[in-house]
Amino acid sequence: MKLRAIVILTVSLLIILVALPLLFIVLQAVFPAFSEGSLRGAFTPFLTLWRDPQLGASLRGTLGLGLGVALGSALLGLPLGVIRGLFNLPAARLWDLLMLIPFLTPPYIAALSWILALQPNGYLAQLTGFDLNKLLFSATGIILVMTLNIFPVVYFAVSRSLLASGQRLATIGRVHGASAWRAFWHITLPMLLPALAAGMLLAFTMAIEEYGVPAALGSRSGVVMLTVSIEKKLADWPIDLSGASLLSLLLVLVALSGWWLQRRLVGNKEITSITGKPMENQGAHLAGWTIPALLVFAVTALLAVALPMSSMLLTAFLSTLSGGISGDNFTLRHFALLFSQQGEALQALSTSLSLAFGSALITGASGLLCAWLVVARRLRYGALLDGLSLLPAALPGVVVGVGLILLWNQSFWPFTPYNSKAILLLSYCCLLLPWPVRYIGSALRQLGNNLESAARVHGASPLTALRLIVLPLVFPSLLASMLMVFAVALRELVTSLLLAPAGTQTISVFVWRQFEQGSVGQGMAMASVAALVGLLLMLLALGIMQRSQR
Template sequence: MKQKILSAATLVLLVVLVALPLVFIVLQAVFPQFSAGSFAHAFSGVSALLAEPQLPDMLGGTLQIALGVALVSALIGFPLGVARGLFSLPFPRLWDLLFLIPFLTPPYIAALSWMLVLQRRGYLEQLTGIDLNDLLFSKTGIVLVMALNIFPVVYFAVSRSLLASGQRLSLVARVHGASAWRAFWHITLPMVSPALAAGMLLAFTLAIEEFGVPAALGTRSGVVMLTTGIEKKLADWPVDLSGASLLSVVLVAIALCAWWLQRTLTGKKEVTSITGKPTENCGAEPGLLAIPMVILMTVVGLLAVVLPGASMALSGVLLTLSGGVKLDNMTGSHYAALFSQQGDALLASGTSLSLALGAACVTGLVGLLASWLVVVQKIKGRAVIDALSLIPAALPGIVVGVGLILLWNRAFWPISPYNSWVILLLSYCCLLLPWPVRYIGSALRQLGGNLESAARVHGASPFQALRFIVLPLVFPALLAAMLMVFAIASRELVTSLLLAPAGMQTVSVFIWRQFEQGAVGQGMAMATLTLVTGLILMLTALGIMQRGGRGER
């Protein structure tokens, strides 16, 4: 009986968090007057959308930038991942940590940091006289900024694939007379190609849904994307809900096509161990190649981590940007202002931390129940629960925001979370639900079904087996996923900008508003604290996962 209640409750939560916002987006896209309660003139908004002058620019800009980001991410991440996975480099964990930082840095903060470095009279021109303003505010600049933020998905995909598969097959080829290049081309590259394709397509998906970078850099370069087009239709008067919904459907279609292509290319390809015994892949000695490899990794680390990080930290301690990088222009007043009772920073921090904690708890609970029902209980209809819990991975944040507006901004609801902090909590839970589902599902698959079956044989109910057997064993993965959700939710931007009630600010909205108001120092001081906090939480999550993995072995 309890199992049925849990199944029904989980399904209801997934419907509210994921299915209903999507349904309302589709209904608004099909029926332009749906927000007014009318189902008349079905599909009439399509012709208006096709006639929109900016549609080709938005669609073309989205695809061009996303493809460019995927390609540049592969050009950066693939050689670094091969070097990390095949060779025994000095300080290997240091490189992993270094390349984890760009992925933890919110893209909009990275874009704002690069603006301060490369714009006219920026830090680069002040220190060297070099002006790269025109490069930054162009399609090429947007692609480079986004790729330097996203390339770690390719790096970690390739390096982890190589570390897992090892070099046994390529060594066998070398023993039989193949050259190092021939063994790599015919053995190693085909084995790592699914991981490379998955990383590139993930980079593509992350790029098409990005809002902060094109919003920060695209205005001055004339570059428009679907995400900025959707935001404009919702922000400018008169609000165009039908147009925003149609653009959201287009964006979701592109994202789903990318995910479908990824599964098509990688879903039927597996790399297996032929020995049956796991061995530690220590990597080959690189010899003289170690020098160029370390130089390459150092250069990428400087560009992706050190320069934007230094720009962020430096901007937080400069009294005025126009005063230049001088000792007499240094101040701690921006950090002092953040903790001042008269400022909004403490309130924004408290709001973000509270919402992030709530999102971590809700997604952790829903993710645990959904994974348990799908992986362990294998209930009827588990495919629906599995699909609903993973669909948000392909949903851009701005689409989730549009769906929640359409769903909850209705007169017929007796009680609505719209225009309250609850709507932000719902958006974070929807966006970040796949994290706990993936981590907990993976941990449950490693456990097998013997322990719970033994508990059931000795009279335990499914709920008791979940509480006393399954939960303690998967708790490290659950806690790690919740920490990741907390870290990401605490600095989420796009849905916060769309859904935050009047007078409420989150950390991301506070930083964005500070730049809009010209208070760059306070914005970057807050961004620095946000990055440090997120890094600490992510390292904590990784440490918990590693200890959990050692405990299982």
Template sequence: MNKNTLLPVFTGGALLFLVAVPVTFVLLQAIFPHLDRGTFNAPFSAFGKLFADAQFPTLLSGTLRLGLGVALATALIGIPLGTLRGLFALPYAALWDALFLIPFLFPPYLAALAWMLALQSHGYVQQLLGVNLNNLLFSMPGMVMVMTMNVFPVVYFAISRSMAASGSRLADVARVHGAGPWRAFFRISVPLALPSTASSLLLAFTLSIEEYGVPAALGTRSGVEVLTTGIEQRLADWPIDMPGAAGLSVILVAIACCAYWVQRALVAGKDVETTSGKPIAVVPKPLGRARFLVLALFSLVALTAVGLPLASIFVTAFSRTLSGGLGVNNLTLGHYKALFDLQGDALGALGTSLSLALGTALVVGVVGLLAAWLVVARRIRFAACIDALSLLPAALPGIVVGVGLILAWNRSFWPVTPYNTWGILLLAYCCLLLPYPVRYVSAAMRQIGNNLEASARVHGASAAQALRLILLPLVWPSLLASMMMVFAVASRELVTSLLLAPAGVETVSVFVWRQFEQGSVGDGMAMASLAIALTLMVMFLAVRLQNRRLY
């Protein structure tokens, strides 16, 4: 094989293996319900059976209500906070940014467990304030609230950056020409921020409808069912309904795609260029008398979204028993000692998660670098296909990837299969997290002129040598930052771990989930606190590396 075709063939093969295979088997199983018997009879009949199922309207309506509720709630919180951050001189702005980044780094399932400890009957809030919020928590509004506290930073950061970049300067021009402050805001700042607003709300919607941990933790006790829990139920309950799980997976992806289409339709033709090519200083306005009111608002949101869940986790980790309540006599380090007991499962789960996360970071780092290089720098013939395959997992819920891998590799015709080994978890993590390095490296490569690689080629370097000696050192900070983010996210992934982990293999997320189910809440929260500390450390280091790349 020619050296110039070796890397494209390797990259294309890796993308087919990681992404196309599971997606194809989900579609095939949904269309041909008897595929597991080796026949293509009765195509599309599974959808008729699915639509006739009395549970289907409940699953669909629950998913849509959750997604729309979270999108609305994140808009109510994220848009005002983001506007204040972007347009005004907010005191301690960097501190608020750092605090609001923390909830998004929380695994949603862990946030749900923390909120359960705080708000359930005889929880920490009732012990401190005498208020019982159990009925609110275990309901659709409670699920929306928990997801909103986890997802609103997406909207906050999008709005704040958009407002800071354009809204203030052009609004000032409108003020000079006679417009009042509110008129300038609604006629100038809001329309300019519409693309960022729509994109962030779309992301909030898709993140909520794809989430499994929050509905599984809160919805099962309140009777709220969604598509993700319906898929898991069809895979866990006997008899296993593979066509039904595949059909629900396709419907879930279709909802996400429809939401994307609606977002594109809303912002079509509304992009406005506001940059003339000259750097313009952004001068935020003083808050004046509203300073203390704004600080109180930011403090309330930070306390609710960050302080309360973190306090619940750490208090539980240091409490001897839940029934012992909040008191000095109930404090203990026993749960942390139990984690490092050589006869326990905690060290094995931690080692498995860290190993899988490291392997995932290395694999997607290599594949993502090659995919971005072929699309941005080389622009080969099938660049559009490579680009589509490398970014497709961003639209795939984790539970759909898990279903696809089960359907693809749990087949008798494979001479060798990763199914029922730790390798299936590695495939799942790689598929889900591949878009991270692709996006980071693509953005970095677009900032590099084509003349550098062309000069190397003119002087006799091959394409691979130009990549290794010229481009890789330049994009390395971005690539390393993305790999660190992949490492942090992979180390606490839940839904695919629950679906695919073979007997005897346990990850950190599965360990925490199982401990909570078995009543060993203190051990689970001790492990969760370690996972949070590790995730925050790695993610902030990744952000620092990325910021260094910008200067």
């Protein structure tokens, strides 16, 4: 295969996965009869949307929730990340592992776990007598639940930035007479701003694109979000494709505005370390602050990990919710039903595993080619290729789902993946493509072009250099990113709900439907299995990444 063929293949994949779904959303938003093959009534949906009384509430709810979660994640993740990055925290890797668990737990699972724990006569009321139901079903409660689930993105961004940059400049400031607080405020904190802004932006984006938590808690708290409004326009009769498309574009605009604001506030500032890789923490001793620091981490782990996970596992092991927490009410029946051939759980598990495996392979191969063409080959239009491959990071899952529905539900296609498992595979690949592109691109930048150039001087073609030199060197990053794609694909909810064919269930759809049908125990048993699989895969990915950095 020649280099030109690789370029054509890569561009074709990006067009199919990213560009075409977004294009069809724009066309459907402008032309309300586009799905019928007509261009009449151009721009009339804009006026209809402007007159929609729910538009203002949806937009305010989305922005308020996104900003609240971003701020809450910063307030929680920044001090924890600073402690982890600047000081010798006892059992530091154990705390890192605990902070990974909320990220691996789907937000809707966390929301359902909190409902079971805090509802009237819930687990908290049974054990302590406290009733926090009103707090949970409120805008503040939704923000708290999502913050406890999302804050690790800020924690890891801050702590890894400090571990990479070290404390050399702050130490120099201390030598020249600055106090510890002054050195932190004027040296360390400005160096942290790019990482902090990136973490807050990611928290904001993850919050505004979330569907499960607002759907589970929002109806009783009066909070309306764009994601829920889009799903209703597609689920309620009559189906409003143009309205869903316009709301999708509005949601993309909100996400891109966050990216623009981050660039305006931070600019092109970057942290550059001497080695280019995170180092083992050689930070200061906490001394008398060791116990307070450990208490802060312990309380955070209790709220973000122990309580929701305990609620999930407790529900999975209780025979009935009405029986309460008692010795004779514990059972393994729900787990047994999962692996029973009579149930749908085994099929949902196998479907999710196969789709996640396929997504990991496709995004891994596509990400490798994209990163190699952009970083190593430096194509003339590499910036466009890079932007297109990273665009899904700003596309909420519900937007990708709408785009794929509009794209592949057209009569002019000779064949279509719509109403098959292939449409789910396309959605997962679109959403998760940025993971391999970023990881492999970072690895390629660390390698530089010297080795490949040397191979070219000795007669190797570009493809031979890619196969025999580049691929073995970036393989740890490639494999780690593929494992992360696998773990995240197992938990994807919103595109699965929108696109799953009749009779097909994934793990997330199975859990969601079990709650709708009242089979809470079996749903939480499936959630427990999925969380364990995701945690094991993430640990494997982290182990591979750490070995590649040595």
